[in-house]
Amino acid sequence: MKFLHCADLHLGCPKGKERMNAFRRMMKFCEDQEIALLLIAGDLFDSPDPDENTIQQVFSVFSENPRLCVLIAAGNHDPFMKDSVYDRALPDNVYVFPGTWSCVEIAELHVRVWGQSFTAQTAEPFALPTKKVKPKEGFADLGLLHGEVTNTSQYRAIPKEMIRQSGLVYLALGHIHERSDILRAGTTLYAQAGCLQGMGFDEIGEKGAYLGELDGNRNLAMSFVMLSDSQTVERTLNITGCKHLTDIYRKYEQQIGDVRPNRLKLTLMGETLLQNPDALEMLLSKYTGGFLLEDETTPPRALSAGEDTLKGAFIRQMEEMIADKERQGLSAKVEKAALQYGLMAFSGEVNTDADS
Ligand SMILES: [Mn+2]
Structure with missing residues (x-):
């Protein structure tokens, strides 16, 4: 099963044409490579109420590939709140996580994806529910969050200890525009994907997304895919x-x-x-x-x-x-x-x- 982990697309930002181009390139990549699952780790949009034209473009591109499951954990720029971009009828293949840590089970892919959205411009540190969830036979658990791996931040601090205890195979993170390497806490791999398309002089180098390939034994291979227009x-x-x-x-x-x-x-x-x-x-x-x-x-x-x-x-x-x-x-x-x-x-x- 192949999945793609991206973050911080900031669509709908001023002078955002290159960002939209990179988004379209990524969606084409998903189609060409028969990616089953797209994990968007927050800040898909630059604001909770982008212009209608941007919204229509993005959601219609998602609809064009109905076999692709699109999962979104909203970020601090596009929090999931009343009357925001996500508070509407979404394409059938798109799901946005609520403000509590919860999971969607995708039986045909043998995965469960856990996630949590921002519901305001800031978020409390991430904490796992005290009642631990048991692994499910035959399923791999993936996670999706916007935030920073640290102990204190108003943008959802994610303590490394929480990742270690999560039981996830992979945790897909967003928020930091510079991508991290594939890191490890206990048996869980995790990474910041970095932004999909850089614009500023503080966004140096190649930008893109992480491609994951999961085999039936929960073995995971991760690699970086360059998808940006210019750098x-x-x-x-x-x-x-x-x-x-x-x-x-x-x-x-x-x-x-x-x-x-x-x-x-x-x-x-x-x-x-x-x-x-x-x-x-x-x-x-x-x-x-x-x-x-x-x-x-x-x-x-x-x-x-x-x-x-x-x-x-x-x-x-x-x-x-x-x-x-x-x-x-x-x-x-x-x-x-x-x-x-x-x-x-x-x-x-x-x-x-x-x-x-
Ligand atoms: Mn952010």
Whole structure:
């Protein structure tokens, strides 16, 4: 029996076209791979009342594959409450868990799936019912929850001890947009699937879902499936020795190049005088689907720092001021800029209206 575990699709969010594309790609994957069970670990929608067009698209795609069982544990973004997106007639193959830990038994798949929805924007820590449920002969128990594996969180803390005691074969989790590895507590495997499609610069790398294959002896094999449209990639570029924007531009073209449709988080390193980051951003953004520049360059630790010249004395004094500020835990941003401009002035690259 094959199942797919996804989470945090955030459909219906502003500029959410890529997220909808990833959702459609995932549903196509389910059909092509004859997945029997789709576990959605919360935040399918970005809000409890997304626009009607989004709702219709999502539910009609579910209906198009009636053999697929779709189980949803609502999350903090799309809690299951009165008049929310889930408080309506749903397609026959879709089930949303209530706010209490309970199970659905799917006889033809020989599984029971346990789950619990958010019913508000926050949720109490997860606790198993005191009366322990007995395993059922011939059935594997799976779990589905939105929350974080920790002891304290307003977004349903899930203590590891609870997972260990759960008796589940696998617990499918959502909420954390960065996926976890397949982890273990006792005999239970568990994982955060991560979001299906990243959008921001804090959602780095390949996104997708976990594919599970369960055999008749409750042996489980899990693997990751990449399903996202574009991704955010991180790169660094050392621009030591680059004097002008065109030098940086050329170096970028040689070492990184076109990353579209991906978004790029570019960190500039090295010793240089980066004069106009905005212009650089404009030059390079044509090669990316979105651009974030982090400047971690340092002013050239001028070879002339040891010189017995006016320039040498200036550098030593500025470096002392910077070190002094940093010792006090203060920002030395102004002093660093002063050092940059001073060095530029020494090399004749700046005139008196440099700060305009
Ligand atoms: Mn969430």
